Amino acid sequence: MIEIVPNWHPIWIHFAVALLITAAGVYLLFGWRSERSGEGPPAALIVSRWLLWLGTLAALAALLTGFWASNSVQHDDLGHANMLVHRNWAIASVVLFGIVALVEFWRRNRTRASVISALLLLAGSAAIAKTGLEGGENVFEHGLGVQRLPQVTEAGHEHGGHDHGGPEAEQQLESAGEEPAAGHQHEHADTAHESDTPPDPVADDGDHPAARVASELNQALASGDAEGVRSLMAGDVQIFESGNVEASLEEYSGHHLPADMAFMGAMDSEIIGRQVIENGDLATVLTRYRLQGRYRDQDIDTVTTETLVLRKLDGAWKIVHVHWSSA
Numbered sequence: 001m002i003e004i005v006p007n008w009h010p011i012w013i014h015f016a017v018a019l020l021i022t023a024a025g026v027y028l029l030f031g032w033r034s035e036r037s038g039e040g041p042p043a044a045l046i047v048s049r050w051l052l053w054l055g056t057l058a059a060l061a062a063l064l065t066g067f068w069a070s071n072s073v074q075h076d077d078l079g080h081a082n083m084l085v086h087r088n089w090a091i092a093s094v095v096l097f098g099i100v101a102l103v104e105f106w107r108r109n110r111t112r113a114s115v116i117s118a119l120l121l122l123a124g125s126a127a128i129a130k131t132g133l134e135g136g137e138n139v140f141e142h143g144l145g146v147q148r149l150p151q152v153t154e155a156g157h158e159h160g161g162h163d164h165g166g167p168e169a170e171q172q173l174e175s176a177g178e179e180p181a182a183g184h185q186h187e188h189a190d191t192a193h194e195s196d197t198p199p200d201p202v203a204d205d206g207d208h209p210a211a212r213v214a215s216e217l218n219q220a221l222a223s224g225d226a227e228g229v230r231s232l233m234a235g236d237v238q239i240f241e242s243g244n245v246e247a248s249l250e251e252y253s254g255h256h257l258p259a260d261m262a263f264m265g266a267m268d269s270e271i272i273g274r275q276v277i278e279n280g281d282l283a284t285v286l287t288r289y290r291l292q293g294r295y296r297d298q299d300i301d302t303v304t305t306e307t308l309v310l311r312k313l314d315g316a317w318k319i320v321h322v323h324w325s326s327a
Contacts (some may be wrong), residue, residue, distance in 0.1 A: 008061075008065045008068075009062060009065040009066050009069040012061040012062035012065050013062040013066070013135070015055075015058040015061075015062075016055055016061070016062045016128075017128060017132060018055075019051050019052075019055030019058055020051075020055035020056070020059060020097055020125070020128060021125060023048050023049075023051035023052040023121075024048075024052075024121040024125045026044055026047055026048035026051065027045070027113055027117070027118065028113075028121065028122070030042070030044035030045070031044065031113025032112060032113050040109070041108075041109065041110065045111070045112075045113065049105075052097070052100060052101050052104060053101050053104075053105065055097065056097050056098055056101040059093065059094045059097060059098075060098075062090070063091065063094050066087065066090060070083055070087065078259055078263050081295045081298050082137055082141070082296065084298045085134050085296050085297070085298070086131060086134035086137075086138055089127055089130045089134055090131045092127045092131075093124055093128040093131050096124035097120075097121075097128075099120055100117050100121055100124065103116065103117055103120075141259070208276045208278070210278065210285050210308070210310045210317050211276050211285055213232055213285070213308070213317050213319065214274070214285045214287055214306070214308050216228070216232055217229065217232050217319065218289075220232065221261050221265075222264045222265055222267070222269065224262075225261075226253065226257060226258075226261065229257060229261075230249060230253060232318065233252075233318060233319045233320075234311065234319065234320045235248060235249050236249070236320065237249050237252065237319055237321065237322065238320070238321045238322070239256070239322045240321070240322065240323040240324075241323070241325075263295055266295040266300075267291040267292065267295070268291070268292045268293055269289050269291055270290045270291075270292075271287060271288070271289060272289065272303065273288045274286065274288075275287075281311055282310070282311055282312075283310045283311075283312075284307065284308070284309050284310075285306075285308040285310065286305075286307055287305070287308075288303060288304070288305050288306075289303070289304045289305075290302075290304075303326065304324060304325070304326045305325050305326075306323070306324055307321075307323040307324075308321070308322055309321035309322075
């Protein structure tokens with residue numbers, strides 16, 4: 001496998017789209033011109049049929065490699081739900097173009113286009129456009145298959161100050177009481193300078209102020225209360241999810257917050273277990289939720305772990321770091 005390509009799906013899908021859309025265009029524009037009797041189908045109709053047959057084979061390859069890709073890329077609940085929508089539209093596209101390919105092979109000696117084939121090509125073109133739109137959302141909204149995010153610096157090519165990792169992100173993690181970590185593991189910084197005694201876990205303590213903040217965050221996301229979510233977070237909050245980092249409250253508000261609220265609003269949330277670890281002005285709330293519901297026509301039943309790091313600011317607990325991951 002080519003090192004920078006995690007799977008072959010992106011390669012095959014572009015062949016399929018180019019061939020099938022071109023086939024549909026040539027068929028619809030020029031397929032109605034018949035040659036004189038005995039001279040066979042016009043050249044445009046022959047070309048469109050070959051493009052259709054080759055494109056259908058490429059679409060089948062794209063579909064198979066897409067199933068492979070869905071099992072090989074890291075993704076969260078929102079990404080998984082959108083991936084299923086993308087898959088369903090892809091199947092519909094292959095079925096529609098496959099039917100036309102069979103029909104046109106059966107009538108390959110006919111000299112004029114078929115109205116039925118034309119209608120199916122229009123439907124298939126719309127379906128493949130929707131498939132591409134959902135595929136783009138998989139990459140650009142949910143980061144599926146993305147191996148690296150750009151390192152943004154003040155001297156670099158910056159848009160709105162978004163920072164995805166690098167030295168600045170590490171400094172912000174350290175300021176929140178955490179050490180930078182690799183992968184999905186996030187070790188909390190040593191806070192022995194604040195207390196000589198080790199932090200005590202408080203199991204299932206729903207009355208702890210930090211635990212109440214965790215519950216309020218869950219309720220605000222589920223009810224679509226964006227202002228309520230923002231009121232619980234510090235301005236320099238770090239949001240870690242499936243390898244992605246959003247480095248401020250402003251960045252989170254403008255990117256994944258609406259999608260998180262839409263997803264949580266469709267879920268029934270049940271706390272499986274909760275633990276609070278407090279040490280001075282820092283508290284860590286560890287929660288496991290079971291989420292059940294229906295999102296984008298897909299049934300969801302999953303277990304999510306949530307790690308919140310809170311700091312006491314002006315007498316109130318504010319979230320300075322969030323990490324979500326799902327089974």
